Amino acid sequence: MRTISKCFSIFSIAIAISLGAAQADDDPIGDRQAIMSSVGAAAGLGGGWMKGDIAYSPAAGKAAIAAMRAASLTFGDYFPDGSNTGDTEAAPAIWDNRAGFDTEIAKFAAATGTAMEASGRAGPADLDAFKAAMGPVFGTCKSCHEGFRVKN
Amino acid sequence: MKKLFLLVIVLGGAAALAGWFLSAPTRLDANTVANLGPGDPVNGELVFWASGCSSCHAAPEAKGDDKLKLGGGLRLETPFGVFVAPNVSQDPNDGIGNWSVADLANAMTHGTSPDGRNYYPAFPYASYARMDLADINDLFSFMKTLPAVGGDAGPNELAFPFNIRRGVGLWKRMFLDPAPVVAAPVGGEDVDPAIWERGRYLVEGPGHCGECHTPRDFAGGLILADWLGGAPAATGEGRVPNITPVAGAFGSWSASDIAYYLESGFTPDYDSVGGEMVPVQENMARLPGSDREAIGIYLRALPAVSRDAQ
Numbered sequence: 416m417r418t419i420s421k422c423f424s425i426f427s428i429a430i431a432i433s434l435g436a437a438q439a440d441d442d443p444i445g446d447r448q449a450i451m452s453s454v455g456a457a458a459g460l461g462g463g464w465m466k467g468d469i470a471y472s473p474a475a476g477k478a479a480i481a482a483m484r485a486a487s488l489t490f491g492d493y494f495p496d497g498s499n500t501g502d503t504e505a506a507p508a509i510w511d512n513r514a515g516f517d518t519e520i521a522k523f524a525a526a527t528g529t530a531m532e533a534s535g536r537a538g539p540a541d542l543d544a545f546k547a548a549m550g551p552v553f554g555t556c557k558s559c560h561e562g563f564r565v566k567n
Numbered sequence: 568m569k570k571l572f573l574l575v576i577v578l579g580g581a582a583a584l585a586g587w588f589l590s591a592p593t594r595l596d597a598n599t600v601a602n603l604g605p606g607d608p609v610n611g612e613l614v615f616w617a618s619g620c621s622s623c624h625a626a627p628e629a630k631g632d633d634k635l636k637l638g639g640g641l642r643l644e645t646p647f648g649v650f651v652a653p654n655v656s657q658d659p660n661d662g663i664g665n666w667s668v669a670d671l672a673n674a675m676t677h678g679t680s681p682d683g684r685n686y687y688p689a690f691p692y693a694s695y696a697r698m699d700l701a702d703i704n705d706l707f708s709f710m711k712t713l714p715a716v717g718g719d720a721g722p723n724e725l726a727f728p729f730n731i732r733r734g735v736g737l738w739k740r741m742f743l744d745p746a747p748v749v750a751a752p753v754g755g756e757d758v759d760p761a762i763w764e765r766g767r768y769l770v771e772g773p774g775h776c777g778e779c780h781t782p783r784d785f786a787g788g789l790i791l792a793d794w795l796g797g798a799p800a801a802t803g804e805g806r807v808p809n810i811t812p813v814a815g816a817f818g819s820w821s822a823s824d825i826a827y828y829l830e831s832g833f834t835p836d837y838d839s840v841g842g843e844m845v846p847v848q849e850n851m852a853r854l855p856g857s858d859r860e861a862i863g864i865y866l867r868a869l870p871a872v873s874r875d876a877q
Contacts, residue, residue, distance in 0.1 A: 458837035466827075507804065553839075557832050557848075560841030561628075565805040 444503045447493035450486045457482040458556070461549050464542055476545040477538030483552050484527040491520035506565045519559035526552040590736025592679040595700075600669040603704040611709025614702045616853040618695065618773040622846040623652040635713050637662065639720030643689055645801050647787065648725035650689035656716035664715055668707040675703055678739055685735035687723065688742070688787065694775035696745040702773070742788035747771055749794065752868030759864075762857075766865025769858055770795075774851075779807045779843070796872025805842070813871040822863030829859045 457479040463469040464476075499510050509516045530548040539545040615621075621634035623641045638661075639654040656662035663671070670681040678685055678692040686692060695703075728734060748771050752758045770776045781789045782798040797809030812818050820828075824835045829851040832840040840848045851859060 455837045458833065458839075462831075462833055462837050553833075556839035557841060557845050560839050561845040562842075564841040566808060566842065 443493045443495055443498040444501050444505075447490060447505075448503075450490050450493065453482050454486045454490075454556075458553065461545070461553070465546065471542045471545065473538035473540055475538070476548075477534050479545075480527065480530045480534050480538075480548060480552075483549075484531050487520070487524040487527040490523070491517065504564050504566060506563045509563050512562075516559075516563050519555070519563060522558065523552070523555040526555050586737065587733075589740055590685070590733045592683050592685050592736060593677050593739070594673050594679055595669065595677060597669065599700065600672050603668065603700060606668070606704040606706070606708030608705065608709040608712055610702070611705035611707070613854060613858075614698075614706040614773060615709050616850045617769055617858070618698075618706070619775065619847060619850050620655070622843075622850065624655045636716050637710075637713060638716035638718055643802050645689065647729045648723065650687060650723050650725075651721050653720050654716060654718065655710075657711065657713055658715040658717055661717055661719050662715060663710075668704055671707045671710075672700055672703045676700075676745065678735070678743065685732050685739065687725075687729075687732075687735055688738060691775040691778045693743050693789070694772060694778060696743055697747065697768070697772035699768075738786065738788070741786065748777065748791055749865075749869060752865075753870050754868065758868050762861045762864050763868060765858065766861035766863070769854075769862055770865050774862070776810070780810055793872050795866070795869060800843075802843070809872060810866055811869045811872045812867055813873050818871075820867075822860060822867045825863035825866055826856065826859035829854075829862065830856070 460469070460475060460479045464471045494505060494509050494516070496510065499505060499507060530552050533539065533544070533548040539548050621629065621637065623643070624637040624639050625634045626636065626638065627641050629636070637654065637656040639652045639656075641652040643650040643652070654662045657664040659665045666681060673679045673681070674686060674690075675692055675695040675698065677696070678688065678690065680686060723730075747767060749767060752760075752763045777789055777795060779801065780795045780797060781791070782793050782796065783801075784790055795810050796813075798807050800807055808817055809815075810817055820835055828834055828840070829848055832845070832848050832852075834840075851862070
């Protein structure tokens with residue numbers, strides 16, 4: 416029994432590793448940029464509403480928050496060793512100070528978690544509710560970009 | 568041969584003497600400062616944010632009220648060595664609590680300390696030289712309301728010859744010029760001159776935008792022909808972007824896009840502000856909206872710098 420459970424745990428570790436390898440695929444830079452562009456698009460919707468350029472709707476508000484939520488839970492996984500060079504604006508600090516980077520990602524995830532809860536089933540009812548939910552998420556953008564993103 | 572030797576000695580001595588006089592720190596006329604009267608701390612606070620004092624003189628990454636604790640300590644790691652931002656809090660010993668308004672004005676517009684030494688231009692007095700003395704007077708009265716913070720931030724760490732302060736006097740002779748950089752708005756028939764001038768004042772003077780966004784020559788002087796045309800980051804990685812109206816990323820921004828960016832930290836594409844621009848944007852967000860609009864209008868009416876400055 417013990418051997419079986421041992422085998423099982425080794426097996427599950429192997430699966431976890433192979434899953435990890437599948438996740439850290441051939442193009443982590445392209446993948447993380449795609450995730451970040453969905454963040455930018457969601458922020459763009461939010462900005463359009465706040466500026467009054469487009470009409471707000473609760474369902475769209477929820478979609479923007481959900482996009483942020485999904486990104487916040489996955490984005491940090493796409494910075495494996497070796498993906499620090501190439502066509503990337505990722506700062507060397509991500510690899511030199513991984514704990515600091517992880518803290519920023521955790522702030523992002525915490526803010527989107529709260530925003531999801533606040534948005535409820537139908538999404539934030541009006542623009543003020545959306546701003547209250549999304550404001551703290553927006554704050555985490557520059558908090559992370561201050562130290563972990565480099566413009567070339 | 569002997570005569571030639573003598574000539575070299577004489578010429579060398581003359582050059583040294585000329586160098587000594589040319590490198591002497593300069594000061595404002597004492598009467599100009601004496602007639603300023605009491606400052607207005609309310610406007611002084613706006614001048615404080617516009618000038619970005621806390622970006623270097625508060626603790627690195629300070630947020631909120633900690634930005635008002637000006638104990639210094641930021642290390643600017645540049646090709647010339649490490650400049651350490653000094654304590655400019657109201658502490659009478661470690662800070663500038665004993666300074667007069669004339670001391671502050673001489674420091675900010677002439678780069679000269681109360682005891683007659685040259686400051687290094689890492690302190691952006693080459694930009695602050697364009698400020699109105701009335702604004703510096705107001706700034707002084709606001710700084711008087713800020714807390715004293717104990718502790719000396721420590722000396723600069725510079726290699727020879729940059730460690731010779733006197734030599735900075737020659738740099739000032741070459742590069743310290745209070746005249747405006749841009750004489751008139753480009754294609755600016757539709758530009759309100761008063762708003763444009765306000766933008767020019769904020770960008771070229773207190774905002775000291777050119778200190779990072781303009782490339783420098785071998786002597787560390789700004790290359791004014793490439794004004795705000797982008798530059799390699801003096802500290803750390805990457806480039807500081809070209810913010811003239813040139814085709815490409817920044818060229819498509821409108822004046823109100825610029826104002827919105829300075830207020831919210833978001834670009835027109837909803838990328839966010841990053842790097843060393845974060846504290847700058849947070850400072851600009853504290854100014855009246857009309858000032859951010861003025862900055863946008865000035866930047867849109869700049870001569871375009873198309874060549875990718877070194």
